[in-house]
Amino acid sequence: MTCAVEFQAVSRRFGELQALDDVSFKIAPGEFFGLLGPNGAGKTTLISVLGGLVRPDSGRAFVMGHDVTTDYLNSRHRLGVVPQEVVFDPFLTVRETLRFQAGYFGLRRVDDWIDEILHHLGLSDKADKNMRTLSGGMKRRVLVGQALVHKPPVIVLDEPTAGVDVELRHALWTFISGLNKEGHTILLTTHYLQEAEMLCDRIAMLKSGRVVALDHKHRLLSPFEMIVVRLTATRVPESWQARIRQTEGQSVLIELQRFEELETLLAALRADNIAIKDLQIEQTDLEQVFLRLTGSDQKQPPEKIREGRS
Amino acid sequence: MNDRTDFGAALTRWQKPWHMLFYKELLRFRRVSFQTVVAPVIMALLYLLVFSHVLESRVSVFGGRVSYTAFLVPGLVMMSILQNAFANTSSSLIQSKVTGNIIFFLLAPITPWGFFLAYVLAGVLRGMVVGFGVWLAALYFAPELWRPVAPGWVILFGFLGGAILAMLGVIAGLWSEKFDQLATFQSFIIMPMTFLSGVFYSVRSLPDFWFKVSHLNPFFYMVDGLRYGFFGVSDISPWVNLAFVGTVFVMLTWGTWLLIARGWKLRN
Numbered sequence: 001m002t003c004a005v006e007f008q009a010v011s012r013r014f015g016e017l018q019a020l021d022d023v024s025f026k027i028a029p030g031e032f033f034g035l036l037g038p039n040g041a042g043k044t045t046l047i048s049v050l051g052g053l054v055r056p057d058s059g060r061a062f063v064m065g066h067d068v069t070t071d072y073l074n075s076r077h078r079l080g081v082v083p084q085e086v087v088f089d090p091f092l093t094v095r096e097t098l099r100f101q102a103g104y105f106g107l108r109r110v111d112d113w114i115d116e117i118l119h120h121l122g123l124s125d126k127a128d129k130n131m132r133t134l135s136g137g138m139k140r141r142v143l144v145g146q147a148l149v150h151k152p153p154v155i156v157l158d159e160p161t162a163g164v165d166v167e168l169r170h171a172l173w174t175f176i177s178g179l180n181k182e183g184h185t186i187l188l189t190t191h192y193l194q195e196a197e198m199l200c201d202r203i204a205m206l207k208s209g210r211v212v213a214l215d216h217k218h219r220l221l222s223p224f225e226m227i228v229v230r231l232t233a234t235r236v237p238e239s240w241q242a243r244i245r246q247t248e249g250q251s252v253l254i255e256l257q258r259f260e261e262l263e264t265l266l267a268a269l270r271a272d273n274i275a276i277k278d279l280q281i282e283q284t285d286l287e288q289v290f291l292r293l294t295g296s297d298q299k300q301p302p303e304k305i306r307e308g309r310s
Numbered sequence: 311m312n313d314r315t316d317f318g319a320a321l322t323r324w325q326k327p328w329h330m331l332f333y334k335e336l337l338r339f340r341r342v343s344f345q346t347v348v349a350p351v352i353m354a355l356l357y358l359l360v361f362s363h364v365l366e367s368r369v370s371v372f373g374g375r376v377s378y379t380a381f382l383v384p385g386l387v388m389m390s391i392l393q394n395a396f397a398n399t400s401s402s403l404i405q406s407k408v409t410g411n412i413i414f415f416l417l418a419p420i421t422p423w424g425f426f427l428a429y430v431l432a433g434v435l436r437g438m439v440v441g442f443g444v445w446l447a448a449l450y451f452a453p454e455l456w457r458p459v460a461p462g463w464v465i466l467f468g469f470l471g472g473a474i475l476a477m478l479g480v481i482a483g484l485w486s487e488k489f490d491q492l493a494t495f496q497s498f499i500i501m502p503m504t505f506l507s508g509v510f511y512s513v514r515s516l517p518d519f520w521f522k523v524s525h526l527n528p529f530f531y532m533v534d535g536l537r538y539g540f541f542g543v544s545d546i547s548p549w550v551n552l553a554f555v556g557t558v559f560v561m562l563t564w565g566t567w568l569l570i571a572r573g574w575k576l577r578n
Contacts, residue, residue, distance in 0.1 A: 048578070052416070052577065053577055076418060076419040079417070085410050087409060087411045087413060089411045100330055100333075103329070103333070103334075104331065105327060105418055108330075146414065
């Protein structure tokens with residue numbers, strides 16, 4: 001089956017900076033794929049390669065099987081990109097912006113579809129307003145509409161909810177999830193790990209232009225899955241001293257492999273007559289995985305670089 | 311998935327993507343037509359008023375066969391075409407680059423030729439509209455120009471001149487990172503070459519050295535060629551003018567297309 005998106009050993013250098021270093025992975029049609037990484041990891045460069053805005057030094061990229069360099073007319077017809085920056089044409093109204101964008105893809109007489117997009121994005125009452133008069137959030141909605149106007153099977157969203165208020169963020173999540181359910185392949189780059197954890201099926205993590213992890217969300221979490229107990233007590237039983245991972249003020253963090261171990265800990269506290277002031281239970285989330293894999297958590301360096309299935 | 315692809319493919323047969331880019335460029339200058347069309351016409355008429363009033367009785371051109379006011383009009387028409395064709399492409403590109411909305415058509419399936427044609431044709435059209443406006447308004451001062459001797463030459467040189475400057479505008483727009491750089495290009499290259507191309511005088515009235523230097527200025531051949539279309543007389547043969555202007559046109563077409571195709575300052 002043709003992949004929706006494929007990167008084959010894509011590398012790109014800007015002067016001294018190796019922005020992309022031998023990046024390879026595939027995204028299947030209909031997938032909701034997350035691309036995570038700290039600032040400067042190469043996320044935007046990678047999706048710019050897909051859109052033809054950046055040319056790789058080596059390697060190839062494909063959209064629905066069409067090479068983005070040698071067969072760019074076909075690849076661009078099948079790709080919709082929501083850029084990170086809020087950009088607009090100050091001469092145009094919202095409807096004109098969408099009409100022109102449709103026209104750039106050779107489409108005309110698509111007003112019914114434009115009305116549908118405007119309705120779904122809550123922009124119907126802004127259709128004839130000039131783009132300059134819209135708020136930042138509204139402009140971002142128009143950008144999403146522009147990426148959809150030619151009905152591309154693959155949609156790339158580069159940090160679509162950055163700087164967006166909570167209400168619009170949830171509206172965008174619902175809208176994007178709906179698109180995915182309709183069959184669109186979604187490639188989402190985001191800083192919000194909660195967003196990726198909630199929406200994406202598979203996740204790739206980039207650091208310094210390299211893929212440091214790529215797997216299904218739950219498989220990415222499982223090697224690091226553990227229960228962390230934050231205990232505030234007068235002291236810690238002797239038998240549990242070795243299990244202390246970290247001390248934070250009066251509290252200690254103790255790692256448990258299973259919930260059953262919690263009962264053992266409580267029993268030890270009771271046996272030693274230790275009074276508990278506070279006890280909190282935390283589970284591993286994507287943020288902790290992300291910090292470990294990208295090496296940002298210096299106390300917990302990654303044990304190995306995971307190369308998941310693609 | 312295929313239905314979406316087919317949707318796009320079916321509609322694409324009706325319209326080429328670059329047509330919309332061309333239309334957007336037309337809309338851009340039409341929306342601010344007072345600034346882009348009316349103001350340049352008024353500016354050209356002010357030149358005509360001032361220069362013709364001061365020099366009409368003092369300057370003789372083409373052996374007295376043509377009044378100085380009439381002589382001035384084709385020069386001003388060509389100057390308007392050149393300056394406005396350049397302004398249209400260069401300002402549109404730099405605005406799109408600075409505001410970032412250039413991404414909308416860089417992501418679209420527009421070929422380098424499509425990109426080239428959309429910008430250059432829109433630039434030529436604005437130049438021709440302003441040139442036509444200058445000619446119409448100038449008829450009040452020089453009614454004998456209502457019927458050019460060889461209108462084909464007028465249109466040909468108007469088109470070629472406009473296209474050459476529109477292409478230079480594309481190059482300047484691509485090269486410039488900010489408005490300041492574009493202003494430098496305009497002030498130190500375009501304006502001097504326009505003013506020293508024989509718009510306001512016949513190069514035959516210049517000292518020998520400057521007469522020869524003028525022949526190195528491609529704008530001179532455009533102005534002289536257009537003037538031939540109006541009067542049937544010019545400083546040099548219209549065929550020589552055409553050969554020179556045509557060569558510059560072909561070379562710039564190739565060069566501009568190559569820069570766009572390579573994504574010079576457009577795609578990293």
